[in-house]
Amino acid sequence: MTANTIPAGRDNQLRVTLPRVIHAEWIKLRSLRSNVLTFPVGAAIVLGMGIVYSFVFTNPQMVPEEALGDYDPVSMSLSGVSLAQLAFITLGVLCVTGEYSTGSIKGTFSAVPKRLPVLWAKLAVVTVTTFLAAIVSALVAFFVGQAILGGAGLRSAQIGDPGVLRALIGTAGYVAGTAFVGVCVGFLIRSTAIATTVLFAVFLILDSILGLLPLPVYSAIAPFLPSNTAASFTSLASPADRLPFWGGLAMFGVYMVGSAVAAAVVLRSRDA
Amino acid sequence: MIEIENVSKRFHDKLALADLSFTIRPGVVTGFLGPNGAGKSTTMRIILGLDHPSAGRVKVDGRSFSNAPAPLRKIGSVLDATGINPGRSAHDHLSAIAATAGIGNAQVNAALEAVGLKDVAKRRAGTFSLGMRQRLGIACALIGDPEIVILDEPVNGLDPEGVLWIRNLLKNLAAEGRTVFVSSHLMSEMALTAEHLVVIAKGKLMADTSVAAFIQSAAATSVRVRTSQPLVLANALSGGEVAITTATDDPCLLTVTGLAATEIGDRALRAKLPIHELTPVAPSLEEAFMELTRDGIEYASTLPQNGPRS
Numbered sequence: 001m002t003a004n005t006i007p008a009g010r011d012n013q014l015r016v017t018l019p020r021v022i023h024a025e026w027i028k029l030r031s032l033r034s035n036v037l038t039f040p041v042g043a044a045i046v047l048g049m050g051i052v053y054s055f056v057f058t059n060p061q062m063v064p065e066e067a068l069g070d071y072d073p074v075s076m077s078l079s080g081v082s083l084a085q086l087a088f089i090t091l092g093v094l095c096v097t098g099e100y101s102t103g104s105i106k107g108t109f110s111a112v113p114k115r116l117p118v119l120w121a122k123l124a125v126v127t128v129t130t131f132l133a134a135i136v137s138a139l140v141a142f143f144v145g146q147a148i149l150g151g152a153g154l155r156s157a158q159i160g161d162p163g164v165l166r167a168l169i170g171t172a173g174y175v176a177g178t179a180f181v182g183v184c185v186g187f188l189i190r191s192t193a194i195a196t197t198v199l200f201a202v203f204l205i206l207d208s209i210l211g212l213l214p215l216p217v218y219s220a221i222a223p224f225l226p227s228n229t230a231a232s233f234t235s236l237a238s239p240a241d242r243l244p245f246w247g248g249l250a251m252f253g254v255y256m257v258g259s260a261v262a263a264a265v266v267l268r269s270r271d272a
Numbered sequence: 273m274i275e276i277e278n279v280s281k282r283f284h285d286k287l288a289l290a291d292l293s294f295t296i297r298p299g300v301v302t303g304f305l306g307p308n309g310a311g312k313s314t315t316m317r318i319i320l321g322l323d324h325p326s327a328g329r330v331k332v333d334g335r336s337f338s339n340a341p342a343p344l345r346k347i348g349s350v351l352d353a354t355g356i357n358p359g360r361s362a363h364d365h366l367s368a369i370a371a372t373a374g375i376g377n378a379q380v381n382a383a384l385e386a387v388g389l390k391d392v393a394k395r396r397a398g399t400f401s402l403g404m405r406q407r408l409g410i411a412c413a414l415i416g417d418p419e420i421v422i423l424d425e426p427v428n429g430l431d432p433e434g435v436l437w438i439r440n441l442l443k444n445l446a447a448e449g450r451t452v453f454v455s456s457h458l459m460s461e462m463a464l465t466a467e468h469l470v471v472i473a474k475g476k477l478m479a480d481t482s483v484a485a486f487i488q489s490a491a492a493t494s495v496r497v498r499t500s501q502p503l504v505l506a507n508a509l510s511g512g513e514v515a516i517t518t519a520t521d522d523p524c525l526l527t528v529t530g531l532a533a534t535e536i537g538d539r540a541l542r543a544k545l546p547i548h549e550l551t552p553v554a555p556s557l558e559e560a561f562m563e564l565t566r567d568g569i570e571y572a573s574t575l576p577q578n579g580p581r582s
Contacts, residue, residue, distance in 0.1 A: 014342040014373040014416050024371035031364035032357065103355030104365075106322060107412060110349050111372045113321040113338040272322040 016112055021121040024111075028095070029125050035091060039129070042087040042175075043137035049080030050141035051148065058152035073157045074167045075235045077145020078138055081171055082204075085178045088130045089199050092182025095122050097192040109272045119267055122183050123260065131176035138171050163236045170233035170249070177256050178203060181226075184259035187267050203227045223248075226255050273297055273451060274319055274420065279328035281314055281475070288314045289475040291328070296453050296470070298419070301446045303466030303483070304455040307565055311475040312455040316351055316424055319453075332420065344373040344416025350409035351424045358398025362389050362408050365397055370415050383411040402429025410441070420451040427461055439465045463557040473565040487560045494529040495536055498549035502526055508543040509536060524548075 029035050054077055056062050099105040112118050142159070150156035157164050182199060189195040207225055210218055222228055223243045232238045232248020243251060274296040281289040289311045296302045306312050317323040319330050321338040330336070332346060340346040356365050366380050384393045387407040392400070397408065406429055413421060421442075427435045442465055446452045456462050462469065462483070469486045471479040479486055499505045502524055506516050514530040528536060533552045540547050555563070 010417060011342045011345050014345040014375070016341070016343060016372050017374075020372050020374050024368045027364060027368040027371055028357075028360070031361065031368070032359050034359065098357060102357045103352045104357050106317075106320075106351050106355050107369055109322055110320050110347070110351070111344055111369050113340065113343050269324075271317075271324060 016114070016117065018117050018120060021112055021117040022124050025095075025118070025121040025125045029129065032098075034094070038087050038091040039133045042084040042130075042133055043140075045084040045087065046078070046080040046134070046137040047141045047144065049083060050077045050145045053077075053079040054145040054148040058148060058154060071155075072236050073146060073149050073155055074142065074164055076149065077142050078168075078171050078234070080141065081134075081138070081175060081234070084134075084137070085175045085203065086200060088134070088175055088179040089182040089203065090196055091130065092126045092179035093186040093192060093195045093199065095126055096183055096186030097190055097195055100190045101192060105272055115267050115272070116264055119183075119187060119260075119264055123180055126183050127176045127180045130179040131172050134172035134175040135169065138168050142168055157236070161236075166245075167234055167236055170230075174230045174234050174252065177252055178226075180256055181259045184263035187263040188259075224251055226252065229255070273333055274453065275331040276315070276319070277328050277331065279315070279318060279325045279330060281311070281318060281323065282326040287475060289318075289325075292472065292475065292477055293328075294470050294477060294480045296451055297468070298451040299446055299449055300467040301442050301452045301454060301465055302468045302470060303462035304453060304470050304472075305457070305459065305462060305561060306455075306472040306478075308457065309474075310472045310565070312472065313351065313424055314475075315472070316349070316422055316453075316455065319422065320347065320349055320351070322351075342373060342416070344369070344375075345418060346416075347420045347422055348413035348416055348418035349422040349424075350406070350413050350426060351422075353402065353405040353409040353426075353428070356397040356400075356405060356408065358396060360397055361394050362397055362400070362404075362411075363393040365408065366411055366415065369412050373416050375415055379415065383415050384408075386414075387411045403431060403434050406430055406434070406438075410438075418450070420453070421445055422453045424455050425457070426454060427456065427458065435461070459557040459561045471561065471564055478564050483557070487555060487557055493555070494527050494553045495531065495533045496549060496551040496553055497526045497528055497536055497540075497547065498524055499526070499540070500524060500546050500548070504543065505540060505545050508539050508545065527553075 057071075057076055099108055108118055109115055142157075142164075146156040146158075159165065178199075182195075185195050185199055189198065203226060207222065207227055210221055210225070213221075219241065223241065228242060229248040229252040231242045233245050233252070238244050238248065242248060276292055276294050276296075279289055279292045280287065292311070292315065304312055304315070314323060318325050319332065319337065321336065332340065337343065337347060362384060363380065366384060367377070370376070370380050381390070381393070384390050387410050389404065389407055389411065392404065397405065400408065406426060410423075410426070413423065423442075426438050426442075430438060439461075442452050442454060446467075454462075454466065466483055469479060469481055469483055470477070471486070497505065502518060506518075506526060509516060509528060509531060512530070514528065517527045519525040519527070533550050537547060537550055
C-alpha cells in the first residue's frame with residue numbers, strides 16, 4: 001500500500017478520452033498496408049467502372065438508341081460504387097475482426113476497458129475516411145463519365161443541376177454507411193469470413209433471392225432492403241418502385257443505428 | 273492492490289474458477305502458479321475486465337478496473353505476447369496503445385529503446401521472434417508508468433539473458449512500490465523472482481503464502497540416512513507417523529519422513545548404530561508445487577513419475 005516512489009499526479013494526464021481513442025484507431029488504420037490499399041483500389045473501381053459503363057452506353061452497337069430512354073446520367077457514371085462498396089465493407093469488418101484474429105483486442109480493451117469508446121472511434125475513423133475516399137472518387141467519376149456521355153452527344157448532367165450534388169453526396173454517404181455497418185457486424189460476428197459473407201449476401205444478393213418470392217410480397221419488401229434504400233438518395237430522382245428520398249435515407253439510417261446499438265450491447269455484455 | 277472476492281467463472285458447463293478469493297499486494301512480486309488449465313489466464317482476464325465473472329467481483333484499488341479513468345496508468349499488462357497484428361510495426365503497435373492515454377512519440381521511442389527494440393522499431397511484428405514480442409509486450413505494459421503490472425508467462429520464449437532481464441525488471445518494479453502479478457508454470461523461475469505465491473488448481477485456491485512458507489507447508493521435509501545396518505535402524509526409527517523407504521539401488525540409504533534429523537541421530541546413538549550420512553532434504557519449489565496440485569491437475573500424464581515416490 002506504500003506506492004510512495006511512484007510519481008503521483010499523472011492520472012489526469014493519462015486519462016482516456018474519445019479523441020485519444022480516435023487517434024489510436026487512426027494510427028491502427030493507417031499502419032496496415034491492406035487497409036491503406038483499400039482506398040486506391042476502391043477509387044479505381046469507382047472510376048474504372050464508371051468509365052467503362054459510360055463508354056458502353058455511348059456505343060450504339062451495344063445500346064440501341066431506342067433503348068436509351070429516360071436514363072440517369074449520374075447513376076451511369078457511378079456504376080462502380082456497388083462493387084467498390086464491398087472493398088469498404090471489408091475494410092470496416094477487418095478493422096474489428098483483425099483485432100480478434102490476431103489477439104490484439106486484449107491489448108486494445110486493456111487500454112480502454114470501457115470498450116464502447118473503441119466502437120465509436122472505429123466507426124468514426126472508418127466512416128469519415130471512407131466518405132472522403134468515396135466523395136472524391138465519385139466526383140472524378142462523375143466529371144469523366146459526363147464528359148464521355150456528353151462527348152458522344154448523349155444527355156449528360158452538370159454538377160450544378162438540381163439533385164446532382166445531392167446524389168453524389170448521397171452515394172458517398174451510402175458507401176461510408178456500409179463501411180459503418182461493416183464495423184458493427186465485425187463486433188457482432190468477430191469472424192472475418194462469416195462477417196464479410198453475411199454482409200456481401202445482404203448488400204449484393206438478398207434482393208435477387210427475395211425476387212423469387214411472389215411479386216406482391218417482393219414489391220412490399222424490396223424498397224426496405226438495405227441495398228435498395230440507396231436508390232432513393234443516390235440517384236437524381238428516386239425510382240418509382242423505391243422509397244422517396246427522405247424515406248430511403250431514414251430507412252438506411254435505421255439500419256446504421258440499429259447495427260451500432262446491437263454492436264454496443266454485445267460489446268458490453270460479452271467476454272472480450 | 274487487487275482484491276479478488278469469491279470469483280467464479282463458468283464457461284458453458286465447465287467451471288473454470290470456483291469461488292476464488294485472494295489479495296495481491298503492492299511492493300512484492302506475487303507469483304501466480306497452477307498447472308495448465310488451472311484458470312490463471314481466466315483470473316487475469318477477469319481482473320482486466322476482459323471476461324465478466326459469473327459470480328463475485330474484483331476490485332482494483334477499491335473499484336472495478338473498467339471504471340479506471342486512466343487505465344494504462346493503473347494496470348500495465350501482457351496477457352498474450354503474440355497478440356500483435358503481424359502486419360503492423362512495433363512502433364505503430366505501441367503508438368496506437370499509447371495514443372489512448374495521449375502518450376506521444378518521444379515516450380514511445382524511449383520505451384522501445386528501454387526494451388531493446390529500437391533498431392527493429394519500424395519492422396513488421398510478423399517478423400519478430402517470440403522473445404522480441406515479449407519485449408514489445410513489456411514496452412506496452414510499462415508505457416503508462418502503471419501502479420500495477422500483470423504479466424502472463426513473461427519469460428516464455430526468452431533467452432537466458434532475457435529471462436534475467438525480466439527477473440530484475442520485476443523485482444525493480446516491486447521495489448518501486450508497484451503491485452506485480454506474474455503467472456508462470458516454471459516453479460524454479462518463480463522461486464527466484466517471487467516473494468509471494470498464489471497457487472490455484474482446477475480453479476480453486478491451493479495456497480496464498482510466501483515462497484518460503486509454501487515450500488515448508490506443501491511437502492513434508494524428509495531426511496536421507498545412510499547406515500551399514502539399515503534394517504536395524506529402520507526398526508529403531510519406526511512407529512507413529514514415521515515413514516521409511518529404501519532406495520532400490522542402494523539398500524543402505526533410507527529416506528525418513530516424520531522425524532527430525534536430530535531425533536534420528538539421537539535414536540541411532542542410543543541403539544549404537546553407525547550413521548554415515550544424515551541429510552535433511554527440503555523439497556524444491558517444483559516438488560512442493562507438484563505435491564500441492566497433484567489432485568487438481570487438469571491434463572495429467574498417465575506415465576509414471578521418475579524417481580522413487582512412495
